[in-house]
Amino acid sequence: MNPEEETHARLAAIVKHIKDLPTLPEVAHELLAELDDDESSLESISEKIAMDQAITAKVLKLANSSHFGINSRVVTIQQATAMLGVQNIKNLIRLTIMVNRFQAVDCPGFDFRAFWRHSIATANCAELISRALHMKHDFAFTAGLLHDIGRLVLVTHYPVEYAEVLNYRDQNECELIDAERHVLKIDHLEAGLILAQIWQFSEAVQDAIKGHHHPDIPGINALASVVHVANAIVHALDLAQQENELVPLLSAHAWDTLALNEADYIAIFKETEMRFEALNQIFI
Amino acid sequence: MSKHSQYIALAKATEGMVLADDLLDKVGHVLLPAGVKLSASILNSLAHHHIQQLCVEKEAADEQELETERQYKLSRIEYLFRLQQDQEPANSLKQYLIHYREGTAT
Numbered sequence: 001m002n003p004e005e006e007t008h009a010r011l012a013a014i015v016k017h018i019k020d021l022p023t024l025p026e027v028a029h030e031l032l033a034e035l036d037d038d039e040s041s042l043e044s045i046s047e048k049i050a051m052d053q054a055i056t057a058k059v060l061k062l063a064n065s066s067h068f069g070i071n072s073r074v075v076t077i078q079q080a081t082a083m084l085g086v087q088n089i090k091n092l093i094r095l096t097i098m099v100n101r102f103q104a105v106d107c108p109g110f111d112f113r114a115f116w117r118h119s120i121a122t123a124n125c126a127e128l129i130s131r132a133l134h135m136k137h138d139f140a141f142t143a144g145l146l147h148d149i150g151r152l153v154l155v156t157h158y159p160v161e162y163a164e165v166l167n168y169r170d171q172n173e174c175e176l177i178d179a180e181r182h183v184l185k186i187d188h189l190e191a192g193l194i195l196a197q198i199w200q201f202s203e204a205v206q207d208a209i210k211g212h213h214h215p216d217i218p219g220i221n222a223l224a225s226v227v228h229v230a231n232a233i234v235h236a237l238d239l240a241q242q243e244n245e246l247v248p249l250l251s252a253h254a255w256d257t258l259a260l261n262e263a264d265y266i267a268i269f270k271e272t273e274m275r276f277e278a279l280n281q282i283f284i
Numbered sequence: 285m286s287k288h289s290q291y292i293a294l295a296k297a298t299e300g301m302v303l304a305d306d307l308l309d310k311v312g313h314v315l316l317p318a319g320v321k322l323s324a325s326i327l328n329s330l331a332h333h334h335i336q337q338l339c340v341e342k343e344a345a346d347e348q349e350l351e352t353e354r355q356y357k358l359s360r361i362e363y364l365f366r367l368q369q370d371q372e373p374a375n376s377l378k379q380y381l382i383h384y385r386e387g388t389a390t
Contacts, residue, residue, distance in 0.1 A: 075310065232374075236378070238360055245364055246366065246367060247365050247374065250368065250371075255376070256373075265377070265380045266384050
């Protein structure tokens, strides 16, 4: 097989793998659809949350965490949603659903917890950046959360070969994406994009997955730049707690697109670390 | 609640920790008021009240310890940016991060 055919064969295998994943539970499905609808009311979201025990528990835990420092205990979903706000609740549901989607497989060297630590931190950081830019920040959280989802697709489908990818990265001190291309002939951008298309994520989110390493692709949504910079910040803040952490190449195009100043960035660093602390205790 | 408190699992609570917040049961009655020092018998009885986590005061972190952690985070920065030395815009990001970690940001 020539390299092109090999890439093709791998892509086809991955499509099949994704289609074979168990479908989302119905409640999760309804919740996700409702989350994208700006008109959906807090009451109807609360009602649906109450149907899912795992999500209920996490919502209450977050409402009672020290990050949302209040003195009285929050005991009902209605209180919790009112206090946390629609935005936080939506993000929490997205997180719960996604984190539960992929079961850990045995891939030596791949740390699932570190993966989710990085994804959750990037989701928060991307949302903070888009707030600073007065962009619609709903998409930013989702895009940040899912930007590396292709990595999970690759790890769960090719656990043995992905261990080789990690090994190659460590030996050659390169970015993971280059190691993926070298060993697998396919990278997490391609794998993530397929998943995003099959699961029908919005186009902005698809662009962010496709462009988070090279946000200067012509015509791509600016969300790619937001996630690109958020990703770099989270690596730089060392939040995944991995010994061999590395800040990937930072794109001047993305940096200039955001045009934030030092004070903006310092505020974003601080808030990202604080929020991460709160969510980290609940999920990981 | 101040930032000097934290939630911990009951299993991780040890004798001598101080409650930072009133501890309520699931119907909202105060089991123990803020400020109570946990004893072995209190910890035992909590296990029977379906309490899963507690809000306790953080021990005042040692100045020396904080300084060591700060220095460690600062020293990591060069390593984290090892792929792009003296390149813009990575350099700007790195400078902001150094100011942030040094606490010299305005």
